[in-house]
Amino acid sequence: MKVAVALGSNLGDRRANLELALRQIAARPGVRLLRASRWVRTPPMRGGTASGWFLNGVALVETTLPIDDVLSLCIDLEARSDRRRSRFWGDRALDLDLLLAEGIVADSPRLTLPHPGLRDRPFFLEPLLEVWPDAVDPRSGRPWSAHPTPPGPRPVRIGIPDVRRIG
Ligand code: A4P
Ligand code: MG
Numbered sequence: 001m002k003v004a005v006a007l008g009s010n011l012g013d014r015r016a017n018l019e020l021a022l023r024q025i026a027a028r029p030g031v032r033l034l035r036a037s038r039w040v041r042t043p044p045m046r047g048g049t050a051s052g053w054f055l056n057g058v059a060l061v062e063t064t065l066p067i068d069d070v071l072s073l074c075i076d077l078e079a080r081s082d083r084r085r086s087r088f089w090g091d092r093a094l095d096l097d098l099l100l101a102e103g104i105v106a107d108s109p110r111l112t113l114p115h116p117g118l119r120d121r122p123f124f125l126e127p128l129l130e131v132w133p134d135a136v137d138p139r140s141g142r143p144w145s146a147h148p149t150p151p152g153p154r155p156v157r158i159g160i161p162d163v164r165r166i167g
Pocket of ligand 1 (some may be wrong): 007008019022042043044045048050056090095096097098099108109110111112113114115117123130
């Protein structure tokens with residue numbers, strides 16, 4: 001099953017935080033990294049308390065794990081990254097969100113798929129389409145490439161992940 005994971009950071013050395021998370025995801029048995037998007041830079045979304053600029057990107061993985069185990073992996077890696085969880089939409093060294101999993105629709109508080117933010121966050125949708133151009137919304141059967149461009153500041157591409165440069 002293909003799964004798209006969004007990576008975000010707006011604290012400390014953002015690039016290093018995301019590069020490390022990418023390596024940790026790829027190192028998990030049962031998970032294979034297929035592609036990693038370019039890193040994009042955006043201001044924090046309006047309405048939250050996050051203050052610093054965000055670095056975001058999306059990893060496309062192929063996995064034999066149940067989707068719940070992929071979510072647990074993300075939650076573990078966030079916890080290990082010394083994240084401060086106290087404030088709504090606050091600053092964080094690492095935020096990992098599951099965006100999309102092939103054929104899976106989920107509606108529980110622990111897991112909502114596709115991620116509701118895919119529709120209105122350009123820093124989710126743009127990198128998703130870079131790594132998974134023919135991604136389909138399992139709810140509607142429509143390709144995400146046909147989705148209108150979400151409003152908001154355009155993500156600025158600022159670099160290629162190390163994993164793409166070495167392999
Ligand atoms: N959960 C449910 N569905 C999912 C899913 N699809 N992927 C549950 C991941 N987790 C999911 O997550 C809270 C719970 O959501 C988890 O326990 C999980 O079981 P969290 O990451 O602790 O919550 P949070 O991140 O503090 O809040 P929230 O609402 O998820 O924040 P967001 O939506 O992640 O937004 N601006 C820019 N430019 N770039 C950003 O990346 N990110 C945020 C945070 C704000 N502003 C931003 C950005
Ligand atoms: Mg989150």
